[in-house]
Amino acid sequence: MRSSTLSKATMGRLPLYLQFIRTVQTENVSSATVARALGLGEVQVRKDLASICPAGMPKIGYPTERLREDLEAVLGMKQTIPAVVVGAGKLGRALMAYDGFREYGLEIAAAFDTRVTDSSHERKPILPMEEMTGWCREHEVHIGILTVPAGAAQEAADQMVNSGITAILSFVSVPIRVPDTVTVKHENIALSLACLKIVAGMSNETTEEDSHGSEDL
Amino acid sequence: MRSSTLSKATMGRLPLYLQFIRTVQTENVSSATVARALGLGEVQVRKDLASICPAGMPKIGYPTERLREDLEAVLGMKQTIPAVVVGAGKLGRALMAYDGFREYGLEIAAAFDTRVTDSSHERKPILPMEEMTGWCREHEVHIGILTVPAGAAQEAADQMVNSGITAILSFVSVPIRVPDTVTVKHENIALSLACLKIVAGMSNETTEEDSHGSEDL
DNA sequence: TAGATTGTTAATCGATTAACAATC
DNA sequence: TAGATTGTTAATCGATTAACAATC
Missing domain, CATH: 1.10.10.10 (Winged helix-like DNA-binding domain superfamily/Winged helix DNA-binding domain)
Known part of the structure; x- marks a missing residue:
């Protein structure tokens, strides 16, 4: 209510x-x-x-x-729930190491990647993609962060859905198709920066005809 | 108009x-x-x-x-303008390597960090903080990405402002104070993920009293 | 011409703000 | 009590949607 x-x-x-x-x-x-x-x-x-x-x-x-x-x-932060990173590239590994998630009741539990990478320097396991479905189901993980290259995004997303993940935070700049039961949020960093460029008035969009001087937003 | x-x-x-x-x-x-x-x-x-x-x-x-x-x-994407990364930690370096910025008319030109780090593996220079003001003024950089630890955020932001940067994309989870002439956008990844958790209905907020079943948003 | 699609004007909806009543 | 602050009701504002006119 x-x-x-x-x-x-x-x-x-x-x-x-x-x-x-x-x-x-x-x-x-x-x-x-x-x-x-x-x-x-x-x-x-x-x-x-x-x-x-x-x-x-x-x-x-x-x-x-x-x-x-x-x-x-x-905000549901009383209990910490696990999430996984899909795509253990630079960004994926940076997110794995980021400990600010805990403050918001989230914890990266593991990462998955198609290429078996050296995870000896990591505190959390980086596992091969094939193990994702089993692992996620076993550990009841329903949140995933998608940080694969654009070309691999759809296939990875499909596997995530197949692994029981129902919420995806995507850092991929192409849209992905998922069932209605899955929520996707796109986190487009380049786009955020581009918006900032616009708001800050650095684009070439400022016309001389606007004689008001600079607009205050 | x-x-x-x-x-x-x-x-x-x-x-x-x-x-x-x-x-x-x-x-x-x-x-x-x-x-x-x-x-x-x-x-x-x-x-x-x-x-x-x-x-x-x-x-x-x-x-x-x-x-x-x-x-x-x-959107002002006809011309590519430069940006700098402040804080060459894992996230900072991941962003440096990310080439999706170009699509939006932006390019990371360099990074700055208090500790002189090994940048031999990077394609772009990682320079000591002290050089930031001179470098940014010389290269006319007005956009910066802030990826330092929370404790160092305010000081780094001050230096950015001092370097002529007027738009900051901050990945730091604490608010920073800047003059009115500077635009700051906070990109809180943990928070985005937390919102997803809520939207996807994984928080403990779902009450049994809501007898409508699951809400469709 | 007929049909599909654009562009605009008016109506609805949701969110913010202003005014004010309630209360410790 | 008086004053500061909360909470709510009504008014305003902005954005979305619906209805329809314009046009290739």
């Missing part, structure tokens, strides 16, 4: 709140403080927080500890 | 269109085709495309080549 009142937009901001709340040292924190820190509207913050934490107190604010717990609960 | 009619939402979809258009083999492409491929509304696609490409023809669609050119023009 409660979850149905959380809009998509609100949901997207919750991790942002959590990130900031974790840095707060005081016992209580007000919506104004959060808003200022994150550059959001005060009312928006209050509305968002009210939807997940009923412990806000007039004149005092939100108990930091309680707020953090509620955020973590809604 | 034209650019002012592009909403933020539309702008965000343009790279998506470009990605797909580049895969199209036919001479012309209809909004219906694009919509189907990307899972968007037909009218939405038409409205978006109409705002950047005046060459749409009833009964025929959009000339693929022309559409691609217009998209690239608006």
